[in-house]
Amino acid sequence: MAKAVFHKGQRVYVKPVATWAVIENVHPQWVKGVEEPLRVTYDTGLGRDFQAHELAAEDKEPQKPDLIETENWRILRAVNRLSADARDPRHPYPGTFPVVVTDEKDWGGWRVPMAEYDRDPTRVEHQSRIIANALRLMRVSRELIEFAQDNPHETPGQLLDLARQAEMVLAAIYHESAPPRVDAVVAAE
Incomplete structure (x- = not known):
């Protein structure tokens, strides 16, 4: 007994031909006295009928790559040009502040306002290490x-x-x- 796996108008990948096609017709093969068809084949317009194991359905939603696998966050040091305290010796890295970069172009990511960094630079440095290693x-x-x-x-x-x-x-x-x-x-x- 067989049941239809695909439907008319559905886009499928035809494995033997290695191409995409649309199912034009579904052909069930019936036997007298049996409630379900013995076999179901699919006409994709490629010259012959294909069985379900020769076809693969198209993914409805493209899978987004997982952040854990694809990204590598890191700390980039930016110059603290505007601060009068840019050379303040109490700063862990005088003249700079941390930027956690989340893309390969070095623009996206986490930044902290300079006033907040000046208020507690050690805490901000610690936060940047936490975010970069998340x-x-x-x-x-x-x-x-x-x-x-x-x-x-x-x-x-x-x-x-x-x-x-x-x-x-x-x-x-x-x-x-x-x-x-x-x-x-x-x-x-």
């Missing part, structure tokens, strides 16, 4: 989650708890679901 922490979190999922019986309890926390953090980053409140977690235990 993707690395996300990679570690993802690997921890995958390890715990692949080896649930061999993973120690504390590591499982850390994997659950990492999963909640990544869910919050990707807005998949709101992480449970702390009091709800405590009540569940």
